[in-house]
Amino acid sequence: xxxxxxxxxxxxxxxxxxxxxxxxxxxxxxxxxxxxxxxxxxxxxxxxxxxxxxxxxxxxxxxxxxxxxxxxxxxxxxxxxxxxxxxxxxxxxxxxxxxxxxxxxxxxxxxxxxxxxxxxxxxxxxxxxxxxxxxxxxxxxxxxxxxxxxxxxxxxxxxxxxxxxxxxxxxxxxxxxxxxxxxxxxxxxxxxxxxxxxxxxxxxxxxxxxxxxxxxxxxxxxxxxxxxxxxxxxxxxxxxxxxxxxxxxxxxxxxxxxxxxxxxxxxxxxxxxxxxxxxxxxxxxxxxxxxxxxxxxxxxxxxxxxxxxxxxxxxxxxxxxxxxxxxxxxxxxxxxxxxxxxxxxxxxxxxxxxxxxxxxxxxxxxxxxxxxxxxxxxxxxxxxxxxxxxxxxxxxxxxxxxxxxxxxxxxxxxxxxxxxxxxxxxxxxxxxxxxxxxxxxxxxxxxxxxxxxxxxxxxxxxxxxxxxx
Amino acid sequence: xxxxxxxxxxxxxxxxxxxxxxxxxxxxxxxxxxxxxxxxxxxxxxxxxxxxxxxxxxxxxxxxxxxxxxxxxxxxxxxxxxxxxxxxxxxxxxxxxxxxxxxxxxxxxxxxxxxxxxxxxxxxxxxxxxxxxxxxxxxxxxxxxxxxxxxxxxxxxxxxxxxxxxxxxxxxxxxxxxxxxxxxxxxxxxxxxxxxxxxxxxxxxxxxxxxxxxxxxxxxxxxxxxxxxxxxxxxxxxxxxxxxxxxxxxxxxxxxxxxxxxxxxxxxxxxxxxxxxxxxxxxxxxxxxxxxxxxxxxxxxxxxxxxxxxxxxxxxxxxxxxxxxxxxxxxxxxxxxxxxxxxxxxxxxxxxxxxxxxxxxxxxxxxxxxxxxxxxxxxxxxxxxxxxxxxxxxxxxxxxxxxxxxxxxxxxxxxxxxxxxxxxxxxxxxxxxxxxxxxxxxxxxxxxxxxxxxxxxxxxxxxxxxxxx
Numbered sequence: 007x008x009x010x011x012x013x014x015x016x017x018x019x020x021x022x023x024x025x026x027x028x029x030x031x032x033x034x035x036x037x038x039x040x041x042x043x044x045x046x047x048x049x050x051x052x053x054x055x056x057x058x059x060x061x062x063x064x065x066x067x068x069x070x071x072x073x074x075x076x077x078x079x080x081x082x083x084x085x086x087x088x089x090x091x092x093x094x095x096x097x098x099x100x101x102x103x104x105x106x107x108x109x110x111x112x113x114x115x116x117x118x119x120x121x122x123x124x125x126x127x128x129x130x131x132x133x134x135x136x137x138x139x140x141x142x143x144x145x146x147x148x149x150x151x152x153x154x155x156x157x158x159x160x161x162x163x164x165x166x167x168x169x170x171x172x173x174x175x176x177x178x179x180x181x182x183x184x185x186x187x188x189x190x191x192x193x194x195x196x197x198x199x200x201x202x203x204x205x206x207x208x209x210x211x212x213x214x215x216x217x218x219x220x221x222x223x224x225x226x227x228x229x230x231x232x233x234x235x236x237x238x239x240x241x242x243x244x245x246x247x248x249x250x251x252x253x254x255x256x257x258x259x260x261x262x263x264x265x266x267x268x269x270x271x272x273x274x275x276x277x278x279x280x281x282x283x284x285x286x287x288x289x290x291x292x293x294x295x296x297x298x299x300x301x302x303x304x305x306x307x308x309x310x311x312x313x314x315x316x317x318x319x320x321x322x323x324x325x326x327x328x329x330x331x332x333x334x335x336x337x338x339x340x341x342x343x344x345x346x347x348x349x350x351x352x353x354x355x356x357x358x359x360x361x362x363x364x365x366x367x368x369x370x371x372x373x374x375x376x377x378x379x380x381x382x383x384x385x386x387x388x389x390x391x392x393x394x395x396x397x398x399x400x401x402x403x404x405x406x407x408x409x410x411x412x413x414x415x416x417x418x419x420x421x422x423x424x425x426x427x428x429x430x431x432x433x434x435x436x437x438x439x440x441x442x443x444x445x446x447x448x449x450x451x452x453x454x455x456x457x458x459x460x461x462x463x464x465x466x467x468x469x470x471x472x473x474x475x
Numbered sequence: 476x477x478x479x480x481x482x483x484x485x486x487x488x489x490x491x492x493x494x495x496x497x498x499x500x501x502x503x504x505x506x507x508x509x510x511x512x513x514x515x516x517x518x519x520x521x522x523x524x525x526x527x528x529x530x531x532x533x534x535x536x537x538x539x540x541x542x543x544x545x546x547x548x549x550x551x552x553x554x555x556x557x558x559x560x561x562x563x564x565x566x567x568x569x570x571x572x573x574x575x576x577x578x579x580x581x582x583x584x585x586x587x588x589x590x591x592x593x594x595x596x597x598x599x600x601x602x603x604x605x606x607x608x609x610x611x612x613x614x615x616x617x618x619x620x621x622x623x624x625x626x627x628x629x630x631x632x633x634x635x636x637x638x639x640x641x642x643x644x645x646x647x648x649x650x651x652x653x654x655x656x657x658x659x660x661x662x663x664x665x666x667x668x669x670x671x672x673x674x675x676x677x678x679x680x681x682x683x684x685x686x687x688x689x690x691x692x693x694x695x696x697x698x699x700x701x702x703x704x705x706x707x708x709x710x711x712x713x714x715x716x717x718x719x720x721x722x723x724x725x726x727x728x729x730x731x732x733x734x735x736x737x738x739x740x741x742x743x744x745x746x747x748x749x750x751x752x753x754x755x756x757x758x759x760x761x762x763x764x765x766x767x768x769x770x771x772x773x774x775x776x777x778x779x780x781x782x783x784x785x786x787x788x789x790x791x792x793x794x795x796x797x798x799x800x801x802x803x804x805x806x807x808x809x810x811x812x813x814x815x816x817x818x819x820x821x822x823x824x825x826x827x828x829x830x831x832x833x834x835x836x837x838x839x840x841x842x843x844x845x846x847x848x849x850x851x852x853x854x855x856x857x858x859x860x861x862x863x864x865x866x867x868x869x870x871x872x873x874x875x876x877x878x879x880x881x882x883x884x885x886x887x888x889x890x891x892x893x894x895x896x897x898x899x900x901x902x903x904x905x906x907x908x909x910x911x912x913x914x915x916x917x918x919x920x921x922x923x924x925x926x927x928x929x930x931x932x933x934x935x936x937x938x939x940x941x942x943x944x
Contacts, residue, residue, distance in 0.1 A: 032726075035730075039733055042737075046743065049743070050743045050744065050745050053743075053745045053746070054745050057745070057749070110574070110592070110594050110595055111595060130744045131575075131576055131588045131589060131590060131592060131744075132588060132741060132742060132743075132744045132747055132815065133741050134732075134735070134736060134741045134818075134819055134822055135571045135574040135575040135850060135853070136571055136574075136732065136819070136822065136823065136826065136850055137732040137733075137735065137736050137741075137822070138571075138574035138594065139570070139571040139573065139574045139594075140728050140729055140732040141729060141732075142729065142732075142733070143726070143729040143730055143732075143733055147729065151725060152725075152726075155721065254710065255709070255710055255713070258713070258714075259498060259620075262717065266616070270612065271509065274603065274604040274608070274609075275509070275512075275604050277603045277604065278512075278513065278516045278603035278604035281516070281520060281603045282516050282519055282520070282603075285520075285523065286596050287596075288527045288531075289577075289578075289591040289593075289596050290527045290528065290530075290531035290558055290577065290578060290591065291527060291530060291531055291534070293531065293556060293578060293591065294530075294531045294534035294535050294538065294556070295534075297534075297535060297538045297553070297556070298534060298537070298538045298541075300538075300553070301538045301539075301541050301542055301553070302541075304542065304543075304545065304549070304553075305541070305542070305543040
């Protein structure tokens with residue numbers, strides 16, 4: 007049987023065996039790294055939520071005690087501006103497969119009447135900036151950067167070496183060389199992709215107890231589709247180059263050049279292009295705009311509160327100058343600041359949208375970036391999920407504020423029973439990750455590559471698809 | 476034949492062979508083009524950043540001055556923001572700029588970590604196509620492609636034996652080949668050097684960066700010649716060199732970043748701040764006069780002024796308590812941030828230790844130090860911001876103490892006070908000011924140079940002694 011022969015050949019190729027073994031070791035290491043980062047993030051988010059719930063419960067107990075005894079031990083207990091809700095972005099179950107933005111973006115935030123809309127938790131920026139800049143050795147890195155190289159190492163010499171060793175005419179006389187080439191590529195590609203699928207499959211099955219199996223396996227499928235398509239793309243490239251060039255050296259040079267161009271240079275060049283053509287809005291100027299508005303609000307606080315009272319006759323706003331009078335002032339000031347920032351935010355949103363549009367349009371020019379993005383999306387560590395978190399936080403703040411504004415302005419506290427009715431943040435996952443589009447894109451690229459080579463062949467009326475020397 | 480003539484002949488021959496190599500020409504032209512594009516793109520980004528920093532700093536100063544009559548403690552909470560200027564050669568090597576914050580809020584009671592990380596704002600980890608990154612990856616590749624066959628190819632084709640039969644000696648052959656490779660790297664280095672000197676206006680930093688990259692190129696020249704002389708075939712030499720390149724430039728930095736994090740883990744933000752708050756609670760709380768420490772402080776103050784009652788004090792005790800709280804807080808921050816900086820420094824040493832396996836970490840340390848974009852330069856900035864915060868808080872608390880007697884938080888300071896308060900100003904430090912590990916990194920690169928020189932020498936002598944077989 008021919009397949010047995012191919013397996014034997016692969017097994018006897020010591021260099022290929024070493025490459026596959028090193029690849030498997032790299033996969034294990036990458037999975038361990040991803041697991042560590044995901045677990046650390048999960049623990050931190052859980053601690054944050056737990057601490058917030060403990061704090062709220064302590065406050066509720068104080069209020070309940072005050073209600074029972076009729077004496078107020080803490081005059082701020084139960085006051086609306088002191089209540090806080092934790093907003094936590096759950097770590098996606100498959101985050102261990104691709105770290106993506108997980109170690110950069112905030113997973114937690116505190117929402118209260120006095121936190122600005124969309125503000126993340128302060129003081130989270132403690133990770134080593136050097137490690138962050140270098141990036142993680144996770145499965146995303148292994149798939150996008152290393153897998154093509156492993157495939158090149160195993161497949162670059164297919165047919166080219168036979169031609170060099172003058173075995174090709176013999177092979178051509180015995181079998182269809184094209185079939186032979188694709189069969190060899192399939193075996194070698196399988197030796198690279200299968201360990202990855204098995205390893206991630208085992209990891210997912212171990213996670214099955216933590217999340218719904220259906221969503222977990224569908225996310226895994228969405229993660230593996232781009233992986234398989236990316237591998238197919240490189241196998242087609244290996245086949246196309248190896249089947250046409252005269253020597254293994256030339257094949258290796260061409261393929262490594264393709265890797266450099268597609269995996270390293272193109273994504274970086276496109277990133278630079280987007281930064282130059284449509285840079286993201288400056289966070290510096292947004293910060294100073296906020297502070298300028300805050301100063302103005304502080305200077306005009308009396309006038310702002312007066313205007314707020316006259317603009318909102320439907321609210322019973324206390325004008326008693328007690329210890330908590332500043333909170334009413336401050337709330338009115340915050341509304342003023344929000345109003346002042348509207349044009350600045352709108353301008354920043356336009357710039358951010360333009361940046362995103364450029365980015366998402368140009369990403370299709372770089373297959374490596376398409377794969378990276380698809381892996382992050384399937385793993386739940388892409389920028390879009392964090393943007394959704396920020397948007398949902400802002401939305402939640404509105405819900406949180408609604409029942410608390412009236413008591414705050416009226417100088418009232420929240421009762422112990424009301425604590426149970428306070429809104430709770432629940433993250434709604436954005437639209438399900440789709441790896442099919444990426445897989446289809448990569449397969450189309452591979453098909454286009456084959457078609458192009460076929461057309462070139464027909465054009466030249468020349469050599470057969472596989473040159474036999 | 477005179478040695479100089481022999482050397483000249485070898486150099487001429489090697490240079491002619493290299494000049495005829497079309498692949499090399501394409502690679503060199505592509506690299507120069509990309510480098511110039513990267514410098515232009517980096518220059519544009521750095522200029523935009525500097526303009527943003529200047530505008531934001533001016534706006535923040537204006538907001539500070541526009542506070543009007545206000546309690547100094549309110550102003551202390553409003554604080555000032557220190558915006559970080561781009562590193563001196565950030566256009567060439569942005570280093571860790573994207574993953575460290577670019578602004579520090581200098582407010583009462585808190586030493587905040589730097590916020591506004593570019594990588595969080597959609598800038599990505601790399602932030603485009605830095606020229607330094609291109610050189611770190613591209614320069615070794617160029618040397619490898621140019622030099623892998625210099626010994627091995629001649630041995631395979633038999634021309635080396637011919638040269639030796641005609642009286643060729645090992646050292647003119649080795650030096651000639653090395654000089655030819657140096658000439659190839661100079662074709663890249665010259666436009667780069669011109670571009671950098673033009674963009675930076677010259678200076679020690681540019682000279683250091685160019686020197687470091689020259690040493691890096693020389694290391695790869697030596698390594699390439701050594702491997703080429705050891706390898707039996709040019710193909711083997713190329714495979715080994717490409718594997719070394721891949722391991723040292725792409726795999727090792729990420730693995731070592733992981734190892735450094737595992738060996739010296741960065742603290743979790745939640746735990747870090749919980750510890751800081753706990754330590755602060757054990758000290759004097761400037762807002763809480765019933766605190767035991769505050770009582771002791773009151774006794775000391777009463778004794779100092781020779782009065783028996785707080786009301787008889789000629790100053791505001793609240794101001795004194797707040798400053799004492801700041802000073803205790805400073806001790807707490809010194810302890811916890813000190814431990815954090817020590818952790819980062821330990822991680823840096825682990826990564827620098829990896830330079831013994833690859834010259835890249837040492838080069839990166841030198842390049843980022845020269846560019847002013849390494850961790851130590853960032854720490855210089857945050858330390859300066861913290862020193863300013865402490866001076867500002869002391870100034871405001873002193874005014875509170877002197878003028879708020881009897882009014883405390885109802886006291887409104889004259890707006891002139893804000894213009895008399897310390898103003899934030901930060902100039903980029905001189906090269907030696909931050910404690911960048913320039914000397915150890917330079918030492919490691921020098922060690923590499925010595926080791927590869929010996930390797931190339933031994934390999935060349937061995938090959939020549941064996942008659943080029």
